Amino acid sequence: MCGNEALAEAAIIAGCDAYFGYPITPQNEVPAYMARRMPQEGRVFVQSESELAAISMVFGASATGKRAMTSSSSPGISLMQEGISYLAGAELPAVVVNVMRGGPGLGNIAPSQADYFQATRGGGHGDYRTIVFGPSSVQELVDCMILAFDLADQYLMPVMVLADGILGQMMEPVVLEKKTSRELPAKDWALTGAKDRDQNIVRSLWLKEGALEAHNNKLQARYEQIQRDEVLCEQYEVDDAEIVVVAYGIAARIVRGAVTRARAEGIKVGWIRPITLWPFPTEEINKAADEFRIFLNVEMSSGQMVEDVKLAVAGKTPVAFHGRPGGGVPTVDEILDKIRQLTLRAKIPV
Amino acid sequence: MKTVFKRTPTLKDCVTHYCPGCGHGIAHRLVAEVIDELGIHDRTIGIAPVGCAVLAYDYLDVDMVEVAHGRPPAVATGMKRTNPDKIIFSYQGDGDLASIGAAEILHAGHRGEQITVIFINNAVYGMTGGQMAPTTMIDQVTATTPRGRVGAEQGYPLQVSELLATLPGTIYIERCSVHDPAHIRKSKKALRHAFELQVDGAQGMSLVEMLSPCPVYWRMPPAKAMEWIENEMTKVFPLGRLKG
Amino acid sequence: MTGKDFYEEIVIAGFGGQGIMLAGKLLAQTAMRAGKEVTYMPSYGAEVRGGTANCMVVIADREIACPVVSKPDSLIVMNKASLNKFGPRLKNGGLLIMNSSLIDSKPELDDSIEVVAVPADELAVELGSHKSANMVAIGAYLQKREYLTPEDAAQALPETIARRYHKMLGVNIEALRKGGEFVRSCCGV
Incomplete structure (x- = not known):
């Protein structure tokens, strides 16, 4: 099993309800694997018309409380930055995999680590961060994927897994299992239809004076907690x-x-x-x-x-x-x- | 005394931020009425666009999300695919649906997503200050067409509904208007049908386009704006059922 | 050839369609079944058919540091372009298995490198399957290196190739054995 397939199966083990993606080398094994496996599990696979749409589909599924992911490679991840910023602003969990290739521009399809800045500084517009994993073996890629879904739900933010062409393509023996489970907060914010409760709203627009500053401070407090509690090395x-x-x-x-x-x-x-x-x-x-x-x-x-x-x-x-x-x-x-x-x-x- | 008209529960009891003479208020009420009449309030999720209707969740009392410019059909896809039992609708303006979100609406229709799209066509970008929209009329003066729209330079009014009607994945497309009571009633009927199709699990996308006035950026009084829809807009955007 | 220090870095190269990736995967799978540490790294390019193809396999009795092989201990080349490209990278004292059916000249390499010329295509054609040249080469390689046998590879083959090709199992196992036999008879192993 190559890294790309292993990370896809790891997402299934982690309880990913939906995968949305657009083809790009060197991560094409991910959508191909998901196209086969997700329906077998009674879950959702959609090949989107673009990376913009893929991340927006993730946004939609996530807003209803489902676990959703997408994967792409560098140029595609640039397009996804719009949606990643909205996910961060709207406090929605999601897992995004970047199997990095050479850039800038169309670059090449060789392995690269040139998207470090983009990933670790938020990537899109606004004052936000994403949790970013940089695994170095297929086993660690699997473990990070499983943890990524939990962290996304715990901290209500997009989590990125940064792999590269080599990790995506190489094969190594791997154990596919969920080793730990975190206690996660209930998704009482999810859009499920306002039945016997008030309307839920998922938003990233805060027009009232001071409201966006307060919202940002709330996000920053969360980021500080993550810096205290979630460092792995x-x-x-x-x-x-x-x-x-x-x-x-x-x-x-x-x-x-x-x-x-x-x-x-x-x-x-x-x-x-x-x-x-x-x-x-x-x-x-x-x-x-x-x-x-x-x-x-x-x-x-x-x-x-x-x-x-x-x-x-x-x-x-x-x-x-x-x-x-x-x-x-x-x-x-x-x-x-x-x-x-x-x-x-x-x-x-x- | 007999009550002949009252606010439907899904329409919130508040003053909107819309300008005097704007059509969004009418469209909101129709959507709310249809949701209540069909009894789907408890399982409906709405998607607000970027544009004047960005705060639609302040007026419509259902679960709602506000999303990136142009992406409502993709967001709706993510929602409906993972929640086939929910009723998903997007509410989009002409800039959102016909310009920046042209790919998303085309492909959601192309895939035959089982969603309901409400398309408000007022031939202008309202929220950002009256710039040209894809649906802006020829010779119409906007902030970015100060000498009026010239087809050879800025393109001709885009008839998105006609375009979408050619796709096998769309099952119902109708263009309506809110410029007078008779057409408002027709609009509601169309909306009701579009939602009913989704409730019944019909395979494909339904869309209702509503020609809607923007007196401020059309630079005319509200009554005149209504006449302009009747006399000018319907020539380029003929009313009626385009599909289904 | 085994023990704590066993660490074998292999490059397999040829043109697209010669089954280079499959050969690498088979080697990796065989080693994994034998309880060894293993990594497999394919080249991936725009080419689907034709062009060049190569893969890197590392097999060891301890944790593998780097899956990218810059100086292989062993090189298996199926065509001349691959020999030209990867030959100079072979470690001194290393092993070269070359497909002499498609490589007519003697490689100019360091004297410490052991060269085994296997007419892989001819041997495969003798078995009635020209596509099995890759298996002949793997059989020869394993026979030469001895840390695993062509029989071990035959055992691993069914789980390495897609089910729809299982009708080809028999001839491919024959090819693995044939590669081994060739080395035994010609090289006095």
């Missing part, structure tokens, strides 16, 4: 490390290969791998920067997450960067070379 051999490599997603897998080899050469190197990209593991990185260590950020972009790493390090230690934009994939050797170079720098007393 993995650390490996950071304690004695002179160099700490930070990477997420498939880039982190390549980093792992390089770090393993560097350790074999006797270089003291470890890694920190954010699993949630927003909320970002700022505290964990800041703590690791208390000791003098050189941070190396590796991304399949010209440098996006590196800004968050620098903010987290807060000037305590240097942050180096190695990136490959436009669908370029860094090799283990490239990263290993970079680590070796930094070792020389680490030895210079400050």
Whole structure:
């Protein structure tokens, strides 16, 4: 089962009631899988006329209290930003998968991590955030999908799963099961027909003076809570490390290969791998920067997450960067070379 | 004393934000009356557009959502597909339905979504200050056609209902008007039929277009606006059943 | 060839339609059945038929770091363009399985690389199925590497290929065996 199919099956396990999507490479296995599986489960699959429509269909299903998702790749996700902003404003849960490809523009269909800014800064208009996962294996992709539906319902907001062409296409053994369940609030806001109760309204327009500011403050308070409670990251051999490599997603897998080899050469190197990209593991990185260590950020972009790493390090230690934009994939050797170079720098007393 | 007319419960008891002489108030009342007469208040979900009717949920006492400009038919698709037992209607203006949402209405009709669409055609963008709409008449002066609409430059009035009637997925399309009592009664009949089709589970989309006055941006008094519908608009947008 | 340090990175390449992806999936499935860690990564391009196709498989007895293979331990190439592209990336001391039916020249590679030339197309045609050349190559590869056998692959085949192609199971299993036999007889394994 490839990553795209695994994430689709994970959504079904998570209780996704409806999938809406529009074809785009490299995530076409998702709609194809859903077209077959959702009707088998008595659930909804619609191929929409555009990504604008797909995210609006998600909006509609979600407004009635159903679990809904869509998936796309970078150019399609740009079109979906309208609906994602409306979901955030209207406090509606949804799961959006971005199997990233090279950009800007039509770019190419090679794997990429160039949509980090778009995903972690909200992406569309207005002061909002989305929870963003950056899984680095097919198993983690599955686990993140299942968690994403719960988080969306808990915090009433869109949750994005950032994968890339490699993760979507690769196959790995995977266990498909829902491991944990959260206690979730009742959806008493859902549009189900005003039977024996007052009318429910789902809206993002707040015209009365001060009303939108109050609404934004409410959202921000929720985002603060998420930053406190929902950060996920993995650390490996950071304690004695002179160099700490930070990477997420498939880039982190390549980093792992390089770090393993560097350790074999006797270089003291470890890694920190954010699993949630927003909320970002700022505290964990800041703590690791208390000791003098050189941070190396590796991304399949010209440098996006590196800004968050620098903010987290807060000037305590240097942050180096190695990136490959436009669908370029860094090799283990490239990263290993970079680590070796930094070792020389680490030895210079400050 | 005998009550011959009263506010129907689904229409809220409040003053609307609509301008004097606007047709939205009439259209809202008709929708509310039909919902109450069909006894579907408890299972109806309405979709408000971006446009003058964006606050429709302040006047219609059913579950409602307000959505992005042009996207009501896609939102309605998401709702109806996941809730086939609910009655879903979208209430859209000409900018919302015929311009920015042209793809959404076309494809919802094309897929034969079992929804009811209420299309208010007042030949102008009201909310944003009277700009040209796809349905703006030739020679009509608007904020963005200061010398009047010229077909060769800005296109001709778009007859969306005729276009949608060609799709196999649409089952009922009728163009009505709210410019006088007789036509208001006809409009209500059409709306009732459109909702009934959905209640009966008929396979496809139904749409009622209503020609509606916008005296402020037509730059004429309300009574004159009603005459303009009768004398001018109906020439380009002929009334009657286009399908079903 | 197994143990904690076992870590085999494989690239399989050819032109579209040669069953490159299926060969990779079969290898991955076979290894997974044997309880090994495994990743499979296809190239995906605009091409559906023709063009080039390749996939990367990593098989190990410990957790796999990176599914992207830049320097393979083993390379299976089914046509000349693929040999030209991936040959130079082979690790020194690595293994090259090449389809000599479609590659006429001797590759210019480091002396430490072991080259096994398998006339995969001819052997497949002998079995009456020219499409099974990929299976011949996989059989030869497994026979050579020995951490799994062509028989293991035969066991994994039914769950790797779509049910509608199950009528082809028999000939493909024969092809896997034939690849193995070829290596046993020609290379003195």
